[in-house]
Amino acid sequence: MSEDPFKKFGEWFAAAEGSEPNDPNAMTVATVGADGRPAARILLLKSWDKSGFSFYGNLGSRKAQNMQANNHVALLFHWKSLARQVRIEGSVTQVSDEQADAYFASRPRMSQLGAWASQQSRPLPSREVFESRLEEVETRFQGQPVPRPEFWSGWKLAPDYFEFWQGIDFRLHDRFIFSKTETGWETGRLYP
Known part of the structure; x- marks a missing residue:
């Protein structure tokens, strides 16, 4: 087992990029709100x-x-084609404006326009309302670059825990963990 969880993640992520039919970078992001409810x-x-x-x-x-x-x-991260998953826990901080600007500029134009048109997670009276908002922003930014909206940014999770899970027949899975300490990463295994 590697002593470096980032190296292990890189190896597994590269394998997933070669085997997953769609979006090897898809991940479940779990949060807990002020009301204590997970999402x-x-x-x-x-x-x-x-x-x-x-x-x-x-x-x-x-x-x-x-x-x-x-x-x-x-x-x-769950990569079904490899029977692997990686759990990562930690704390998030918002990325800098420069990082958000750089990533936003790399997005396809329709994704940029969609970010302007969407009032994400708020009630939507009808699909037509969203499509109308999209037409409005298309017109507003016609013939010019689409700037990043102030209400759009990113987050970076600084990990303090990794769990790597390798599926094995008969539910005899292999699970190994990395827990961050003051001096580095402590490793261990978990029963399947």
Whole structure:
């Protein structure tokens, strides 16, 4: 077992990129709001390095409100084709404006326009209302770059816990963990 959870994640992520038919970067992001209720949703990992795992979205969304109330977040990657999953826990901070601008600029234009048109997680009276809002922003930014809205940014999760799960026949799975300490990472195994 590697002593470095980021190295192990990189190896498993590369394998998933080669085997998963769709979105090997898809992950469940679990949060807990001020009301104590958990919520989970699938998002796409947009970048990662030894400082953490980054993802983006609307600052008015339920996930953003939850992370503002409680910055302890869990990520879960599940790669069915490999019978593997990785759980990552830690705390999130909002990325810098420069990082959010750079990522937003890399998105497809329709995704940029959709970010402006969507009041994410708020009630929508009808699909037509959203489509009308999208037409309005298309007109507003016609022939020019689409700037990042103030209400759209990203978060980086700094991990303090990893669990790697390898599925094995008859539910004899292999589970190994990394827990962050003041001096590095402590490793261990869990029963299946």
